[in-house]
Amino acid sequence: MSIKQRITSAYRYIEPNLFFIGLFGCLGFPAYYLIWAYVFPQPYENLPLRLVCAALFLPFAIKSYLPSLFSRYKEKHFVFTICFCLPFFFCYMMIRNEWSVEWIMSFMAAIFLSIIIIYDWLIILICTTIAACSAALLGYLSMDNIGIGFHYSYLIVFSFSYFTGICFNYRNRIEIESKQLFSRSFSNGIAHEMRNPLSALYASQEVLLELLPETLTDDPQQHRLISNAEIHKLRNIIKDNISVINNGHSTINLLLNSIDSQKISPHSFQYLSINDVIIDALNVYGYQQKSDRQLVTYQINKDNLFFGNDILLRYVIFNLLKNSFYYKDKPNFKIVISVYSKNNETIISVKDYGKGIPLTAIKNIFTEYYTSGKKNNSGLGLSFCKKVITAFAGNIECYSTENISTTFIIRLPNVTSSVVEKMQFDLMCSKKILFLGYHNQLLSDMNHLAFFYNFTLLYKKTSSYDVTDINTNNYDCIIIDIDSIQNELLTKLYNHIATTAIKVILISHSNSAKEIVLSKTYQPYLFKYNHIDELQKKLITQIFTHKTPVNDGFITTNVNKAKVMLVDDNVSLRLYSGILLKNAGYDVIEADNGRTALSYLEESTVDLILMDSQMPVMSGIDATKEIRTNHLYSLHQNTPIICYSGSLDAEHREHLTNIGITDFLLKPSSKTTLLDIVHKWIDA
Structure with missing residues (x-):
């Protein structure tokens, strides 16, 4: 980057705050003349020089009212003003005041201010060097001996101040820029992934308008009745639209809500079947041709659970499939997805017999905006896949033999591993749990668990409980002592939460537990309470257990002409x-x-x-x-x-x-x- 570009970038960075900088500069330089001349008199003061500095700061305060001609020189004026009014002025005044403590401290403050205002280390280095040399030269011409009061240890202090300020400011700036880069890449990734389904959704609405008659009438000269075949077609299109909308809505919401300081937030993580997620991904992936599905072979020795999010893992599988299918026209092309267990982790292997990746490119394959041999590719997919798998406490690697095959290996820890338990412990503090019942020991144990995990525990007596309370409290789980609740209230409670994501745990602590039948499709988790350790285990299992739904497709016809x-x-x-x-x-x-x-x-x-x-x-x-x-x-x-x-x-x-x-x-x-x-x- 050239010096001119660096100056432009630095100016844009500080421009929103220029008004306040200009205001403080205009008022501060004259005000401090009064302080150093009369309140705390110094050996040397220079009012004309201070007024020049105040005048240089004035355009910052009134930049909105300056003529357009000034905008041509605003960046040059900005750098000159900061250079002249901070390092030059304070270095010169420090020399003229014979290196007094007050002016040494003022010069150090000027260094920090210049670093904050101009974050670019190279510009600051050049400006500070020129300013300090100019101040020393002017001081020498004014008083011959500029070493009165000087000690070489001051150079160590100034160097430390300068380089420390540069390092901290540079690190802060890099963090800001990386967040901006992540936001841009993430939003571009969402736009890239959602454009096609939204376009398809738009086009399908045109088909619905085409197939639906404006009115229903038996008069063939006016409008025709809609046929059974067209009704079937309409229903299939609507089902497909619902699928597109649901998938798009859940994907966008999850991806947007999962971002936290450039990382995937684990707040939506649960126990999930790897087999179910991969099969679902293979079923709903947007193949270009129906025959493409036959190019994918899936094999699994044993299904395992992983701790993560189904939409995010499906997103990873989609990206790997999309990258593989790019070279599907190569002879003998195929994709083999394998799942197996090894060394207390589950391994997902996605291998394609396509073009392969050069060894020189593999080391950069997960870098944002990096692509290898693909036109019109943003280079965002694999970098985001890396973030997803890392958030699952796993790892993703790439191995390739050029012109033969490419293999992506995803390693996910078992749900019983210490790293997953640590994630669950951290997540429990955000959970909200309701306990309904009378049992004192059970309530006492729930309070112990709430203290240990730092989750929010609410206690209600079943006799006075109003189910509408659920509408105002976003509970993650409801624990019910079934020995203290009436069947009528239990059924009413279940009906109120049947369509929500709230988990229900039923606990019996007596020898004769009452028979509970609430639904054929969903049964709350029921166990007999014995000890707090068992309660802890069952609670964690239920909180992080998940269920998933499905999808559908359709067919069309043909006519004749051009x-x-x-x-x-x-x-x-x-x-x-x-x-x-x-x-x-x-x-x-x-x-x-x-x-x-x-x-x-x-x-x-x-x-x-x-x-x-x-x-x-x-x-x-x-x-x-x-x-x-x-x-x-x-x-x-x-x-x-x-x-x-x-x-x-x-x-x-x-x-x-x-x-x-x-x-x-x-x-x-x-x-x-x-x-x-x-x-x-x-x-x-």
Whole structure:
């Protein structure tokens, strides 16, 4: 970074506080003249020099009212003012006052102030050096001997002050910048992960509007009745939309709420089945083609629990699958996911037989913004995966043989390990637990556990308990002494919390426990109370036990007329756009990338191509270049190609037009926009 860039960066950093700096400078320099001249008289004072310093600070205080011409020089003025008014002025005054204690302390304060205002160590070093030398020179010209009162030990004190201030300020600045970088990368990652499902969701609404008649009537000349096949189609689309919304909502909320000082917060962590999470991930992953699922082999010797979050682990599996599928066109490509136990930890291995990663790249593979051999990749996925697995108290490693395979190894500790127990202990202090009952020993033991774990314990007598209390208290768990509660209240209580995430523990301490049947789908945890150790174990188990739900998909049809080719790696967008085009009377051909599209165009013709600009394997841009220049596609050199993209600026449009793109369509587009542009070029 050049000195000019450093100065610009330093100015932007302090600019919000310049008004207060200017105000203190304008008032402070004249005010301290009165203090040092009359209240605590010093051997030397200089009012004109102080007024010059005050004048230099004045533009900071009135910067909003200065002419625009001043803005050209504001950064230079900023550096000169701080350099002249702090290290130069205080060093000069210290020399003229014969190195008195008051001015030595003032000079040290000036060093700290300059470091706080200009955080860049190099600028401060240059400014301080120039200022101190200039002050010494001016002092020498004014009084010949500048060493009166000087001692070499002062240099040690000044150096310590300078370098200590630099180190602390630099560390603070690095921490701020790393938080900003993490926030940017995290928000970019969310945007990247959510753009496609949201686009698919938007497109599906257009399909719903297309399939639903405006009114229901038997008159075929007016409006048709909706058919059973269309009803089935509508229901499937709605189910898919609900799935997209739920997954997107839970993913965004979890990811946003899980960030705490650049780390994944463990507040949502629970015991989870590794097998269930991986199977769920494989079932809901957005494969480009149905056949892609057959490329993934999953094998597990024994299912184990891990302590973490299902959405976050699914996010990791999604990223590893996405990276692997990037090279799925390589001969004999496949992905093997294995789960096994070794040395008190569970190991998840994700191995793909793709291109492999060079040895020089592996050491940086989990670094933010680093990518290896992939176009249009943000380099955020694996770095966030590393944060997730680290938050699970585990580790993720990468091994690769170039042109053969790449293996990611995830190591997760067993739930009985000391590191997991430590995490649970730390998390218990944020829990809120309600105890309902009369048993004194049980209440006493609950109080002991509350003191030990520092969780919030509320005690209520069952005879006077009102279930509406749950509406105002966000309980994590309710412990009920079933020997002291009426069945009617117990059923009422269960019905009130059945749809919530609140855990219920039923405790019996008598020999004849009453029969409890609340629901066929969910039974609270019931055990006979004997000792506080058992109560502690059962409480921790229930607090961190989790249950999970599922998902669904759908199919469509075909019609006939002019041929439109849809080339997009997003299977949902191809599906929805295809339905709209088919219902408008077009014959639709689908391709998931540029290479697949070119293979079709070698043997058949189409009337129009809708092409996504960015796709794996071969982008729409590269495919367009081939169509326009390769003789194999001579029949399509004048075929309209509509670029389908998430964002297009003027410069990008011009570039795409030059390589042969006919027109542009923003993603997602409404039904009207999509059909208008297709009609426009097919009818041209």
